Amino acid sequence: MKAAAPITINGLKASCSQCNLVELCLPFGMSEDDLNRLDELVGARRKIKRQHSLYRAGDTFEAIYAIRAGSFKTDVLLEDGRDQVTGFQMTGEILGLDGISTESHSCNAIALEDSEVCVIPYAKLEELSREVEGLQHQFHKVMSREIVRDHGVMMLLGSMRAEERLAAFLLNMSQRFTARGFSPAEFHLRMTRDEIGSYLGLKLETVSRAFSRFQEEGLVSVQQKHIRILDAAGLKRLLQHQSGSR
Amino acid sequence: MKAAAPITINGLKASCSQCNLVELCLPFGMSEDDLNRLDELVGARRKIKRQHSLYRAGDTFEAIYAIRAGSFKTDVLLEDGRDQVTGFQMTGEILGLDGISTESHSCNAIALEDSEVCVIPYAKLEELSREVEGLQHQFHKVMSREIVRDHGVMMLLGSMRAEERLAAFLLNMSQRFTARGFSPAEFHLRMTRDEIGSYLGLKLETVSRAFSRFQEEGLVSVQQKHIRILDAAGLKRLLQHQSGSR
DNA sequence: CGCTGTGTTGAGACGTCTCAAAGGAAGTGG
DNA sequence: CCACTTCCTTTGAGACGTCTCAACACAGCG
Structure with missing residues (x-):
């Protein structure tokens, strides 16, 4: 695993309404109007080089991330040094949900190839999803889907x-x-x-x-x-x- | 496993503001005022007898449940008949989050002893959490905690x-x-x-x-x-x- | 071209499963 | 309240799957 994380902030502001990943990503199923409001929300894009981390366990949680290009793995570390990959993420999938519970991340997210994510500041997301019902609903679905996915992995690992x-x-x-x-x-x-x-x-x-x-x-x-x-x-x-x- | 589910609806309306499980349950960390509004939300209590199910995989998702007394297990079934317990839940913990993603439950929730839950209609929860910031925040934390917990289990099973x-x-x-x-x-x-x-x-x-x-x-x-x-x-x-x- | 990280294959060790038997606890009906 | 059934738990012995260690092949990259 490489050291820290040389991060490139891309001046380009992301735009959900024009992104071709809508059907896979957070905005799935939202109305045209709601979609336009989402553009307020999504911050800059961020490029992550292969083997570098988007965030690490212990980092303060501030945003979740939608993968715009590339792919990631997430892994958790045990005190004794053992680690385990908890998931592989592809374009349109959301990273960072683990951070909400304690306001700091509980796993590492590492790019498997040169990648790009849309940064979604969490405070703004909560704020906007109080106004936009469709966003609130989608966000809940995304979290729930993650839980169901994890159960599937537990099934796989256990039986x-x-x-x-x-x-x-x-x-x-x-x-x-x-x-x-x-x-x-x-x-x-x-x-x-x-x-x-x-x-x-x-x-x-x-x-x-x-x-x-x-x-x-x-x-x-x-x-x-x-x-x-x-x-x-x-x-x-x-x-x-x-x-x-x- | 026993048959269907003889369910008793208890006339008593639940009250979060007077419940001694607040610090363990959904309302954790919410203000006095917010807490009072929560009482609007929580529906009737429901008693579930030992070995009976609160919900089953495939059931339409309508509510999440807070365990008021007793304990549960959740399990998923594979087509070939294999099944796996995905978790054990105790008082104050929330059941049913898996149902949000597809609007139908993906696992069975079965009482390990005679138990009682507070029924939290999901539509109402979304509605109220658009108004009550503290509720929204807590709910997200609860979901996130579930994701983190699942990662811990994956770690355990995998390594x-x-x-x-x-x-x-x-x-x-x-x-x-x-x-x-x-x-x-x-x-x-x-x-x-x-x-x-x-x-x-x-x-x-x-x-x-x-x-x-x-x-x-x-x-x-x-x-x-x-x-x-x-x-x-x-x-x-x-x-x-x-x-x-x- | 050689280096380094990655993937393949083999042989033996080890941990968990399978199958089987028996004892104990808990629940049911007379 | 006891006899009965049923479910749950414990323990043993051998089978089986995955791990460990080791050697080698290969690909990508400087």
Whole structure:
């Protein structure tokens, strides 16, 4: 992990009303009028270089962030040095919600590639969402979605075996790429095997072996970080036939 | 699991301003004035008998619930029949936040003992929190806290071994009992070994063995569901000395 | 071109699961 | 209140999956 965080503030003010990520992002489902008011809210954009952090555990919480370009991981650290990736975030997704509870962040958000986020000052968000019902509602949905997502991960970590976890991960990535207009079957992972492993509660070797196994069985074609899903149905079958485990 | 849900609606209207759980519940930190307005919001109380559900996955989302007495578990079901406990909730804690995102619940909430909740109609909550800044802020904190808590569980499931998980679980329970004015060292678990195991991603036998081991080592005294913590520092040490694992 | 970070593969160790049996607690109905 | 059933818990022995350690291959980058 690299040191602090050389941050570039981009003079450009973000504009939700003109952003092509609306359907994926906080403004989803809001009316035209409401959308225009959102533009008041969103502050400057901020560029984050690969491997640098958007915020770190312990930082004072001041804003949440919408990913405009690129991707991130979030991870938490235990006192003894162990750490775990708690999520991977893609364009349109919101970062920083963990900070609201204690007014300081509880995890690190690190860019997996050169990225750009829209800064949404939290005080302003609360203020505006008292006036704009649609915004309030969407914001609550975003938080709730995060909770539901986390439950899914808990399910995965608590009751699936290695290959099931990886299959679930790949299908999830595929679905999220699809939602962003990319191919459901072919994509480029931005994270390392180690990061995937940390997220899935596995060692990198186990992830690697599972990839190899999927390849042998003709489910996917793997070339480093480039993934092609050859048999999505087969991957789904892996998940449903409860392959034993806990 | 028992059938549907024989629910008793209690005529008593709940009153936050007079409830002794304020410091643990949604109203925490709100002003006297704000608190009085909260009383408009909270609907009737509802009693749920042991083993019966407050809501089930798929139910239309209409309200969130504050636990007034008793305790609950939440669990999610996978298509193949596997299920996993995603959390245990005690008095003052909020249930149902998962429902906001899709307007229908994504997990089951089941009473571990005869319990009572305050029903907080969600539409009203949104409405009132547009007027009462303190309420809005607290509600957001509650949701955020849930996200942070989930990350902790992911950490536990992804990177701890059996005994560490159980130690973390016991310390967490102890801390929550303490916050409710009970002894930090002696308490009664409401859930079975199987439910603990499901929550911790372990089989019930493994949970049982870990309990026995703790007892042998003089860390706790276990008699069925009655737990006495004899060496809290020892349990904490278990967590920090990274005992290997993933 | 060599360096460094990343990914693959193998063999053995270790932790948790599975299956099985039995004891104990709690609840039910006579 | 006791006998009965049922559920819950404990414990053991062996199976199985993932981890650990180690060596090597490969890609990207200066």
